[in-house]
Amino acid sequence: MPSRNAVIVGVTLGQLVRQLPSARFGLAPGRVRRAAWARALRLSFERLGPAFVKLGQLISVRPDEFSAELVAEMQSMQDAVPPIPASAIRSVIRSEFAAEPEELFASFDDTPLAAASIAQVHRATLAAPCRPVWGDVLPAGAEVVVKVVRPGAAESIRGDVAIVRRLATRLAGTRFARRFDPVALVDEFAETVDRELDLRKEGRFADRFVFDFRDDDKVVAPRIVWSRTTAKVLTMEYITGWRLSDLETARAAGVDCKGLAIHGATAFMRQVFVYGRYHADLHPANIFVTPENTIAYLDFGIVGYLTPEERMNITQVMAALVYRDPDRALRYSEKLGVHVPPEHVEPVRKGLGELLDGDVRPDGTRDFAHFGLGFLRLLGAHDIAIPGGYGLLIKSLATVEGVARALYPEIDIVSTAQPFTTRILGRAMGDPVRVRERMPAAVRAALRVLTE
Known part of the structure; x- marks a missing residue:
């Protein structure tokens, strides 16, 4: 009987060989080629069993580290x-x-x-x-x-x-x-x-x-x-309910999908900005709408945690999106562990500004996924390491936006986040400890203005 190592290598190579025609034997354009290799890996993981299925699921929530094609393919992983x-x-x-x-x-x-x-x-x-x-x-x-x-x-x-x-x-x-x-x-x-x-x-x-x-x-x-x-x-x-793939039945039963979309997005913001612990795997099998007109969260296998300092920095990054401020986004991403080398600061700032300018959909609502996942791709293009928790949170926010838009296509998750960011930043401004920390720098800045 072959060793487990040999089985893993054999299954993976076999699937890669089967995808060679789709990749035109390595001569297809980059996106087509990457999609073919991603499909081979997903099929291999499904055949190799539980550990590899779980590894594929982890890859599917890490767009900060893997190509869009591989992330998308692993999202279709059948557990x-x-x-x-x-x-x-x-x-x-x-x-x-x-x-x-x-x-x-x-x-x-x-x-x-x-x-x-x-x-x-x-x-x-x-x-x-x-x-x-x-x-x-x-x-x-x-x-x-x-x-x-x-x-x-x-x-x-x-x-x-x-x-x-x-x-x-x-x-x-x-x-x-x-x-x-x-x-x-x-x-x-x-x-x-x-x-x-x-x-x-x-x-x-x-x-x-x-x-x-x-x-x-x-x-x-x-x-x-x-x-x-x-x-x-x-x-x-x-708990009984309808999956997001069966919303027409839910609507026919009187479920207020628009109201639940807004409430569900708000509930996720509460998890992130208020509690610092959140459900990080909200695919359609893990969230229902119920006959009682509620949202049901299931399967807490993948969760995320944020310290109070991380919550404040994430709030500032979200505020940067609300107010279209690339400098703020870079400054507070740095505090979260995204270290942009000096020689990359200007091109990253320019790319970030373009993302902020291009996040409006034709219906006038803002597109968090365009900004958040685009930011991760921008950092990846400059070979800038992204902390795992940062990428997981952005992917989770983008997923929540997708879930909410399945319920109510016109929802604007950025506007949903704005009251949370405003309230948290307002409280921080009145925090005596923060005021004491910032007062010397504020006085120096004021003196410079007065003496110019």
């Missing part, structure tokens, strides 16, 4: 695999709780709702009332979903991560790694996988999210049943 027998899922539950599913739940459906590379999801009902960390009691008979880590998934994925890390070490320093640090990417990937393999971490973030939006009756997330949750089993409230 759907054939379900494993219910007997295997039952064995995990039995191992975690020393009890059969029928002893833990009033009912347990052996037919899975969904099967992905790491976990499989089954429907069940509660046998007894459950008080979640926040919100009303879930009564006996309430519908829940039980997410179970597939047997052997952890060992298989961690083995593949070790192989990918060795490949990344060899790739580091080559011309293929000019735009990104492959070892750092694998470290980030390993951290993401470890988080997804311990379902309690997803449960804790979901609880935190529910608490953050406890005063908002338009934003919901599943409440966790901790008495039926372990590292390998996560039991949570079942």
